[in-house]
Amino acid sequence: MKRLLGTTLSAVALSIxxxxxxxxxxxxxxxxxxxxxxxxxxxxxxxxxLTRKFSAVLAENNxxxxxxxxxxxxxxxxxxxxxxxxxxPDGYTFLFLHAALMSAEVVNPDSGVSxxxxxxxxxxxxxxxxxxxxxxQPYATLPELMEATAQDGHDIKFxxxxxxxxxxxxxxxxxxxxxSDFKLVQAGGGGKQxxxxxGGQLQAGIMTSQDILTFxxxxxxxxxxxxxxxxxxxxxxxxxxxxxxxxxxxYDYWWFAPIGTPQEAIDGFxxxxxxxxxxxxxxxxxxxxxxxxxxxxxxxxxxxxxxxWEKIVPIANKAKAALSK
Amino acid sequence: MxxxxxxxxxxxxxxxxxxxxxxxxxxxxxxxxxxxxxxxxISLCLPLTFYMEPVSAVVLLVAIYTGSITGGxxxxxxxxxxxxxxxxxxxxxxxxxxxxxxxxxxxxxxxxASFAGSIFGWLALALLAKPLSEVAIKVGTAELxxxxxxxxxxxxxxxxxxxxxxxxxxxxxxxxALPGVDPTTGVSRLTLGAWQLNGGFHILPVLIGIFAVAxxxxxxxxxxxxxxxxxxxxxxxxxxxxxxxxxxxGIVTRSSILGTIVGILPGVGGNxxxxxxxxxxRVTSKKPEAFGKGSEEGIVASESANNASxxxxxxxxxxxxxxxxxxxxxxxxxxxMHDIAPGPMLFITNARVAWTxxxxxxxxxxxxxxxxxxxxxPISRLISLPKQGILPVILVFCVIGVYATTNRIFxxxxxxxxxxxxxxxxxxxxPMAPLVVGFVLAxxxxxxxxxxxxxxxxDIWMFLSQPLSLGxxxxxxxxxxxxxxxAVHEWTSTSAKET
Numbered sequence: 001m002k003r004l005l006g007t008t009l010s011a012v013a014l015s016i017x018x019x020x021x022x023x024x025x026x027x028x029x030x031x032x033x034x035x036x037x038x039x040x041x042x043x044x045x046x047x048x049x050l051t052r053k054f055s056a057v058l059a060e061n062n063x064x065x066x067x068x069x070x071x072x073x074x075x076x077x078x079x080x081x082x083x084x085x086x087x088x089p090d091g092y093t094f095l096f097l098h099a100a101l102m103s104a105e106v107v108n109p110d111s112g113v114s115x116x117x118x119x120x121x122x123x124x125x126x127x128x129x130x131x132x133x134x135x136x137q138p139y140a141t142l143p144e145l146m147e148a149t150a151q152d153g154h155d156i157k158f159x160x161x162x163x164x165x166x167x168x169x170x171x172x173x174x175x176x177x178x179x180s181d182f183k184l185v186q187a188g189g190g191g192k193q194x195x196x197x198x199g200g201q202l203q204a205g206i207m208t209s210q211d212i213l214t215f216x217x218x219x220x221x222x223x224x225x226x227x228x229x230x231x232x233x234x235x236x237x238x239x240x241x242x243x244x245x246x247x248x249x250x251y252d253y254w255w256f257a258p259i260g261t262p263q264e265a266i267d268g269f270x271x272x273x274x275x276x277x278x279x280x281x282x283x284x285x286x287x288x289x290x291x292x293x294x295x296x297x298x299x300x301x302x303x304x305x306x307x308x309w310e311k312i313v314p315i316a317n318k319a320k321a322a323l324s325k
Numbered sequence: 326m327x328x329x330x331x332x333x334x335x336x337x338x339x340x341x342x343x344x345x346x347x348x349x350x351x352x353x354x355x356x357x358x359x360x361x362x363x364x365x366x367i368s369l370c371l372p373l374t375f376y377m378e379p380v381s382a383v384v385l386l387v388a389i390y391t392g393s394i395t396g397g398x399x400x401x402x403x404x405x406x407x408x409x410x411x412x413x414x415x416x417x418x419x420x421x422x423x424x425x426x427x428x429x430x431x432x433x434x435x436x437x438a439s440f441a442g443s444i445f446g447w448l449a450l451a452l453l454a455k456p457l458s459e460v461a462i463k464v465g466t467a468e469l470x471x472x473x474x475x476x477x478x479x480x481x482x483x484x485x486x487x488x489x490x491x492x493x494x495x496x497x498x499x500x501x502a503l504p505g506v507d508p509t510t511g512v513s514r515l516t517l518g519a520w521q522l523n524g525g526f527h528i529l530p531v532l533i534g535i536f537a538v539a540x541x542x543x544x545x546x547x548x549x550x551x552x553x554x555x556x557x558x559x560x561x562x563x564x565x566x567x568x569x570x571x572x573x574x575g576i577v578t579r580s581s582i583l584g585t586i587v588g589i590l591p592g593v594g595g596n597x598x599x600x601x602x603x604x605x606x607r608v609t610s611k612k613p614e615a616f617g618k619g620s621e622e623g624i625v626a627s628e629s630a631n632n633a634s635x636x637x638x639x640x641x642x643x644x645x646x647x648x649x650x651x652x653x654x655x656x657x658x659x660x661x662m663h664d665i666a667p668g669p670m671l672f673i674t675n676a677r678v679a680w681t682x683x684x685x686x687x688x689x690x691x692x693x694x695x696x697x698x699x700x701x702x703p704i705s706r707l708i709s710l711p712k713q714g715i716l717p718v719i720l721v722f723c724v725i726g727v728y729a730t731t732n733r734i735f736x737x738x739x740x741x742x743x744x745x746x747x748x749x750x751x752x753x754x755x756p757m758a759p760l761v762v763g764f765v766l767a768x769x770x771x772x773x774x775x776x777x778x779x780x781x782x783x784d785i786w787m788f789l790s791q792p793l794s795l796g797x798x799x800x801x802x803x804x805x806x807x808x809x810x811x812a813v814h815e816w817t818s819t820s821a822k823e824t
Contacts (some may be wrong), residue, residue, distance in 0.1 A: 043658055044659070049658060073731070076525075108512045163510060163511025184779065186779055201780070216674075
């Protein structure tokens with residue numbers, strides 16, 4: 001029996017060893033083996049779809065000689081982000097993420113995440129959020145909804161994911177309309193709010209344009225988009241500013257590498273992503289999903305990250321204050 | 326109807342039928358290997374489907390889903406290790422029955438119940454999808470909370486043996502569900518400073534650890550003890566007759582209804598379905614004492630419910646675009662990659678894909694039945710190879726399965742840790758079923774309670790003012806307190822006799 005226990009344990013040790021050993025050799029000419037991109041969200045969601053589309057475009061257009069593999073790490077996003085931070089900086093592990101990284105640094109310092117823990121690689125595309133209501137609600141425009149909440153106060157239930165980016169957009173919007181007072185209900189992202197809106201447990205909510213395009217439900221009325229210009233995918237949805245509301249924060253999708261990653265790999269990967277985003281295939285795909293084809297790398301990216309951080313910190317602090325109440 | 330028939334006939338085109346067979350058979354085999362789950366196989370096949378036509382992708386993924394949820398029955402019966410987390414409750418009765426020399430009987434019942442549940446879920450999907458999803462979205466946080474509390478109150482009744490041990494395990498299960506980033510405020514809690522726990526304990530390492538690794542470790546310790554083995558290895562005969570239909574149609578119908586309803590609820594799948602059906606079957610059974618010791622009713626309830634949940638989970642997907650289970654999230658992802666929006670417009674914009682979802686479930690249910698009848702023989706012969714050879718192989722599959730799903734070595738260590746935990750508690754005769762109930766249901770209870778309280782500004786009255794939630798909470802209180810009162814009464818009367 002002892003021998004069997006030994007055999008079993010060594011089998012387990014070997015299989016773990018084989019999994020760990022996958023990333024160990026030094027770099028001669030990047031890339032010489034497949035690249036791993038950690039997406040700290042579940043498969044099938046918006047970030048996952050975007051990464052997989054990039055992976056497909058990179059392969060189909062022969063932009064990269066080696067495949068780019070998407071690895072989903074589920075649970076809270078900080079888990080996957082920290083896995084990436086601690087990964088060996090050999091030029092074969094990257095992280096794909098959005099502004100949740102900055103928001104969590106302020107709202108939940110215990111999660112231990114910070115955007116400064118990574119070497120920035122690229123920014124690919126930008127997205128805003130939309131304010132929605134059920135079609136049987138009387139509000140035809142965003143100002144009508146805001147006016148109603150300022151008057152009736154606490155009667156309109158508004159779904160958010162507290163501490164997450166949709167909560168930040170909500171706070172940004174509230175700041176622009178003094179006196180507004182929704183009853184916030186913890187619901188989660190758009191996928192969670194949608195059935196609650198349909199079932200009458202929420203009167204209004206906030207979701208991404210991808211969510212709107214997923215459900216394509218005439219019961220959901222889209223009142224406004226937080227981005228600087230209307231989306232081609234949602235041509236009938238005016239922006240906040242078009243409706244006279246001075247608010248509108250947007251978020252970026254970023255690619256990071258562990259600190260210490262060879263510059264050759266960072267430059268190589270960002271150049272490949274830039275080529276990919278310039279293909280018609282990628283551009284059309286992004287447009288259909290309500291995402292922009294913004295691209296930044298190098299110093300411009302660093303400056304853009306600083307600017308995003310400056311914008312997000314004050315709003316995230318308000319979110320934190322609201323949460324600790 | 327036209328769309329349905331066209332799609333059904335289309336499924337018998339060589340290419341699609343081939344994918345349906347491959348998916349179902351692959352699902353059954355992967356499902357039957359402890360540690361490997363259908364969710365894992367579907368995640369691994371997902372990138373492949375991006376290169377397929379949308380209809381082919383749907384056929385492959387739905388067929389895997391149906392096959393895998395049933396395949397786990399085989400190892401649950403013959404090895405006391407559930408093939409997937411949806412078969413955990415099946416193990417509780419199927420293995421004891423197999424130990425009594427009735428492995429064939431346990432498998433046959435499980436297969437028949439799975440098929441019946443699968444067809445039941447399909448009927449609900451095909452005929453009642455629209456009205457059911459309209460009811461489902463009306464289920465508010467108060468009702469959902471009350472429903473989950475009711476299921477958790479049954480902890481005291483699923484625990485065979487010591488009541489106190491059962492409650493303790495239920496509490497441990499709830500405790501295990503708490504660490505991680507607080508779902509309501511986004512702040513880490515009970516993580517003991519470990520960032521690895523920000524996402525909480527993943528369900529796979531916990532359940533695979535306790536229900537697959539622990540028995541394997543136990544088997545290794547008991548290798549010289551032959552008494553624990555199943556007596557019968559010949560499982561080629563299908564032991565099922567019309568008397569069983571008469572005997573079990575009631576329990577199959579009830580469990581399938583519960584399974585379908587649980588499937589419809591967003592985010593919960595086959596594992597919760599079988600937990601809920603099993604507990605309710607035990608409460609309503611005439612022989613509740615047989616549960617956990619080889620009750621045929623237990624097997625039938627668990628297997629029909631987890632299969633019915635597949636059809637149930639597809640209902641919100643095709644009517645609203647909301648995932649009813651984890652696998653559905655992957656299905657939505659596959660459709661989205663093809664620019665198909667799985668919302669209420671699906672039957673209008675992509676009728677062929679929508680009908681394919683419905684017809685594939687039907688066809689793969691039949692394929693599953695055939696595969697199961699013919700596969701149990703070879704699979705059980707594999708399992709009956711000398712344990713010295715088979716146990717390390719399964720343990721390696723557990724490692725691979727957990728890593729392939731979560732992509733973290735941390736979770737592999739967790740799985741081994743929970744394996745040791747499970748072994749110790751099992752040897753001390755603590756029941757494991759209450760732990761699953763607590764661990765699986767506590768997060769749903771927490772989220773619905775806290776969202777509900779936010780909607781009422783902290784007023785608890787909402788939960789008591791609505792007739793449905795009030796009724797459910799009242800029944801829960803009675804169910805929870807009654808066994809305790811009974812136990813205390815028995816204890817006082819026996820101690821009175823002694824003095």
